[in-house]
Amino acid sequence: DTGVSQDPRHKITKRGQNVTFRCDPISEHNRLYWYRQTLGQGPEFLTYFQNEAQLEKSRLLSDRFSAERPKGSFSTLEIQRTEQGDSAMYLCASSSPAGGNTGELFFGEGSRLTVL
């Protein structure tokens, strides 16, 4: 397994368009997280899945944002009607359950979104 992968790595879109990002976590990890990072800032939590269940969503995640993890494996993050303020790096991370190698996060390389 090569770690957490994200696709696409870069996306340039026009304001108002919809975009979708995909994250493939490490295969045995049941926890998956989405974070957003703007330039010069630390990442901010967006949402968290345990298996297919979305257990928590940040208030940063407006109605235009939706995330899914339909089979408890890969996840998608969709942004509808993009705005320039959505421009950021979208980071995905996964981890294994508590116990054993507990809680260490493995991050993907991120998907950079630029909204023109």
Place this chain on the structure above:
Amino acid sequence: KNEVEQSPQNLTAQEGEFITINCSYSVGISALHWLQQHPGGGIVSLFMLSSGKKKHGRLIATINIQEKHSSLHITASHPRDSAVYICAVSGGTSYGKLTFGQGTILTVHP
């Protein structure tokens, strides 16, 4: 005031110097993470600790739970250590829901 504060925000060093980055937090935590981020975005987990001290190669991380403070030390720094170092904390049972500091930009000159 942010829940996680790092200092310094920027750090420049000469190769070989001993480096310390500090992190203070104001909330109860279950674990503290030190992460490294290189230009282009990828984040790598360096340490996750809830007490005491951990060492990996030239990197040492310590945490003082009572004082709500952690430090990351780099011994014999090298230009390849140049990166952003981020402190993040997690609470409760959701180990991965992290609250991040703003990061420390480290530049090590040869």
